[in-house]
Amino acid sequence: MEFKVEVYRFNPEFDDKPYYKDYVLEDFPGMTVLNALINIKSEIDGTLSFRRSCRSAICxxxxxxxxxxxxxxxxxxxxxxxxxxxxxxxxxLSNMPIIRDLVVEQEGFFDKIKEIQPYLMGKSDVGEHVDDFHALKEGEKITQPVFYKSEFRNLTGNNDTPNCILCECCYSECGGVAGNKDYLGPAALAKLYRYSEDPRDNDKNGSRLVNGSKPNRMWDCVHCQACEEFCPKGISPVKSIVKLHEKAIKNSINFSNGAKHIISIAKSIGETGGLDEIKVALDTGGITGLINDLPMAFGAGLKGKIPPIRLKLIKDMEDIRLAYKILDLEEK
Ligand code: FES
Structure with a gap:
């Protein structure tokens, strides 16, 4: 069977703007899109540029x-x-500058991976100049039972965060990166979680979590779930990000607006069963944040959305209090 392949082409040395070029190929059983591109490059058009290596969904x-x-x-x-x-x-891929044809600039992506300190911290990394060696001294290797029990392994059933191959599919589909080029993105944050849970790590005072709570990091995830939907290895970075949020709050790393926002929402619902939007805005951004939100509040008011000044307790409030109590006990 013949089929058509339409490929994005752009060579900044010769082209004023990108264009699409069509190629017609003959398929064969089990043919992959990479097979098709390799056929084009070797038989039809040697100028086509794309990256590939393992051909086995590993690299x-x-x-x-x-x-x-x-x-x-x-x-x-x-x-x-x-x-x-x-x-x-x-x-x-989207969310990355294009170098030529299908080849994108990866430097920004890998710079963001470096920002999360993607390595096991030794004692010197956390300021304890006791033994200035790697975290894993001889005899300190992680044992298999500890590995299989580790949180970082079991977020999505059999599909583990350490299986990430840094292909950038999640980064390309991420709504957070599309809206904010400085946002670290799902792969880096999933890796941050993976290291924060590693029992071999010496970062006992949570410097990774503090680092990850700064602007454009864990609290800037927009929860679009695209990273989970499009990961070719079946990993769910968004689940790791939610775990990071929980972990930061449990460790009282609450300086970011994202953490303050979540804490205030939970408090409001726990107290009244409803969302006190004015209080949440005040708790999150302070007076300045509240003032900054005024144009949006005014626009919402014009559409008839006016938050009540004082929330009434909802019916069945006792059920909510009970749920909070159970959750609280489970936490302990
Ligand atoms: S060539 Fe496709 S993942 Fe390596």
Whole structure:
């Protein structure tokens, strides 16, 4: 069967602007999108640029947008795509500058990974110049039972956060990065969680969590869930991010507006069963934040959304108090 591949092309040395180029190929059983691109490059058009290496969904190099979704080209078969869309349309990943054709600039992504201190901290990393050696001295290797019990392993059943191959599919689909280029993004934050849970790590005073609570980090996730939906390895970075939130609050790392916001919402519901929006805005951003929110509040008021000055207790408030009590006990 013949099928059409429409590929994004742009070479800044020669092209004023990007364009799409069509290629017609013959499929074969089990043909992947990466096979198709390799065929194009070796048989039809040697100028096409794209990354690839392992061809086994392990290295993460071949991530690109296939019919609008960030995927690994070596893991995506041609036939199901043709059945669904009638064509294979290929674009470079989103949220990253384009170097040429399907090749994107990865430096910004990896700089963000470096920001979360992606390594096991030794004692010198946390300011204890006792033994200036790596956290894992001989004889301190993690044992298998400890590894299998570790939180970082079991967030999504059999699919573990350490399985991340840094392919950038989640980063490309992330609504938080699309709206704020400085946001760290799901892969870096999932890695932050993975290290914060590692029993071998010496960061006992939570400097990673403090670092991760700064602006543009864990509290800037918009919870769009795209990272979970599009991860080719079945990992859920958003679940790690929620765990990071819980962990930061449990450790009283509450200086960020995101943490203050969550704490205030929980308090409001625990006290009245409703959301005291004025109090939540005040607790989150203080007087300055409240003043900054005035134009939005005014706009909402014009649409008839006026928060009550004083919330009444809801009916069945006792049930909510009971739920809080149970949750509180479970925490302890
Ligand atoms: S080539 Fe390595 S993941 Fe696709």
């Amino acid at each position: 993460g190099s071949c991530a690109m947008k296939i019919n609008g979704i960030s995927k690994l080209a070596c893991k995506t078969q041609v036939n199901p795509e043709i059945e669904k869309f009638g064509i294979i349309k290929i674009d470079p």
